[in-house]
Amino acid sequence: MAPTGRHSRPAEHAFSPHDAVMGAAARHLGRRRFLTVTAAAAALAFSTNLPARGAVAAPLRTARISSDPFTLGVASGDPLPDSVLLWTRLAPEPFLEDGGMGTERVAVEWEVALDEYFAAVLFRGTADAHAEYNHSVHVDVKGLTAGTVYYYRFRTGAWLSPTGRTRTAPPADSATSTLRLAAVACQAYQDGYYTVHRHLAQEDVDVVFHLGDYLYEYAVNSEGGERRYTDVVLPDVFNRETMTLADYRLRYSLYKSDEDLRAAHAAHPFVVTWDDHETENNYAGSIPENGIPPEEFLLRRAAAYRAFWENQPLRTAQLPQGPDARLYRRLHWGTLAQFDILDTRQYRSDQAYDDRPHAPGPESDDPARTITGAAQEQWLLDGWQSSAALWNVMPQQVCFSQRKFDVTADAPLSMDAWDGYRASRARVVAGARAAGVENWLILTGDVHVGYALDVKENFDDPASATVGTEVTCTSVASGRDGVERPANWDLYMRANPHMRFYDGRRGYVRAELDRQATRLDFRTVSAISTPGAPIGTAASFVTEAGAPGLNPA
Structure with missing residues (x-):
């Protein structure tokens, strides 16, 4: 039995956002430039302060909530052998800035059991939902049994949350035989229905990786954009670009109001990372898409990062300090798989050639350019050196493999993907080879299509060694319905001989890893413009352990 005492937020994670934003932004920019930020700009990013160290807590409130506060559902994430992170957020009025909760601190009870009926509760406790965290709750439940399915729920006052299902990872040193995972990305609410998430909720998978562009x-x-078949009329607060902390919080409320997304979260533990749209399209480090001064953009980034943490099943290790957050991290599934979850947005150099498609050149091939930052790159390479896993899986955001847009000798490439950071990619490929990584699987989002790609030691030489496998998981909704063969299908397949598959429909990738091989299924739906389309498998591939490269299943 687990202890039944309170799970309170550790004091070391209580800080003033004004101090944290100002300090971190100053480290990025230097004091002289940073002091140009006005008080008005700071107020744009933050409307509340987090509880200060040593401050007397506001009184607890457990009643007087007149309608269901669990409108945004429940979620779990980052499973370890002995713990999992549980999440919910109280919001009886989710389309109000405060969620209808006001400013008081609220006690929330949580329970964990082995059965969905909670006949025998094994773990329970109480967490505080702070207004300063938008009444989100993050509970890191420890002492769990490895490799076990659990059910969880929350309660406050008379209200009971939906039940979530989660699981722990196997023991760290166990020779686990199988793992089933899914990878999803890119879910523009306004582009259509989350039919993909409804099907994902019904899949028999152990864990889901969300690879970015959650919102x-x-x-x-x-009208909700393309969601014309619903009767919901959205308030004007959504009919503007997200800029402030309140804007980002409300946008998560909109996305999590979707019952299919809530169902997927309730069914499986998620491992999340971000790409650009959680903050702003194609930003690079502290450099925004448009001509806004970086010091102002960092305030926006701080607001976006904080709202992301508040609304995702993440531990306090990922809690932002102003505009900085350590999102890259490592998880394991026994000795079968090591997951190195990357962040290719926060630390990258600015895109070369004004972020326009361009042939490789001195600017994009500058060895000083990086897509990961030096610290994360070294962390990745060190992790491979010490890996005892059979499969080294790298969930990340943008296309790793070369992707030519034409068959000409000087064909343009995407400057926002690893093609715009070729020295960075070369160092990572060399690091994988030096570490003896034989079974390298890259999970990618961003591009709104499904690709299956052989990762080559030299992409310009089709005969060079294949060193790994990359799959892009298409999108949940972004890009609207999509088609099986986009107009550029033949061109891309000829321009990129290492590209083994290309499909433009919405869906996700399902992968089954075992000791002999990994099977990859591209799961797609015919349409998301109307709800209820069936799911099918567009193609399946196998990559064998010790023999990198894709083969039809």
């Missing part, structure tokens, strides 16, 4: 910063009109 989009663009305005959503009162």
Whole structure:
């Protein structure tokens, strides 16, 4: 039995956002430039302060909530052998800035059991939902049994949350035989229904990797964009680009109001990372897409990062300090798989050639350019050197493999993907080879299509060694319905001989890893413009352990 005492937020994670933003931004920019930030700009990013160290807590409130506060559902994430992170957020009025909760601190009870009926509760405790964290709750439940399915729920006052299902990872040194995972990305609410998430909720997978673009910063009109078959009329607060902390919080409320997304979270533990749209399209480190001064953009980034943490099943290790957050991290599934979850947005150099498609050149090939930052790159390479896993899986955001847009000798490449950071990619490929990584699987989002790619030691030489496998998981909704063969299908397949598959429909990738091989299934739906499309498998591939490269299943 687990202890039944309170799970309070550790004091070391209580800080003033004003101090944290100012300090971190100053480290990025230097004091002289940073002091140009006005008080008005700071107020734009933050409307509340987090509890200060040593401050007397506001009184607890457990009643007087007149309607269901669990409108945004429940979630779990980052499973370890002995713990898992549980999440919820109280919001009886999710389309109000405060969620209808006011400013008081609220006690929330949580329970964990082996059965969905909670006949025998094994773990329970109480967590505080602080207004300063938008009444989100993050509970790191420890002392769990490895490799076990659990059910969890929350309660406050008379209200009971939906039940979530989660699981722990196997023991760290166990020779686990199988793992089933899914990878999803890119879910622009306004582009269509989350039919993909409804099917994902019904999949028999151990864990889901969300590879970024969980939300989009663009305005959503009162009809919800393409969601014309619902009777919901959205308030004007969504019909503008997200800029402030309140904007980002409300946008998560909109996305999590979708019952299919909530169902997927309730069914499986998620491992999340971000790409650009959780903050702003194609930003690079502290450099925004447009001509806004970096010191102002960092305030926006701080707001976006904080709202991301508040609304995702993440531990306090990922809690932002102003505009900085350590999102890259490592998880394991026994000795079968090591997951190195990357962040290719926060630390990258600015895109070369004004972020326009361009042939490789001195600017994009500058060895000083990086997509990961030096510290994360070294962390990745060191992790491979010490890995005891059979499969080294790298969940990340943008296309790692070369992707030519034409068959000409000087074909343009994407400057936002690893093609715009070729020295960075070369160092990572060399690091994988030096570490003896034989079974390298890269999970990618961003591009709104499904690709299956052989990762080559030299992409310009089709005969060079294949060193790994990359799959892009298409999108949940971004790009609207999509088609099986986009107009550029033949061109891309000819221009990129290492590209083994290309499909433009919405869906996700399902992978089954075992000791002999990994099977990859591209799961797609025919449409998301109307709800209820069936799911099918567009293609399946196998990559064998010790023999990198894709083969039809």
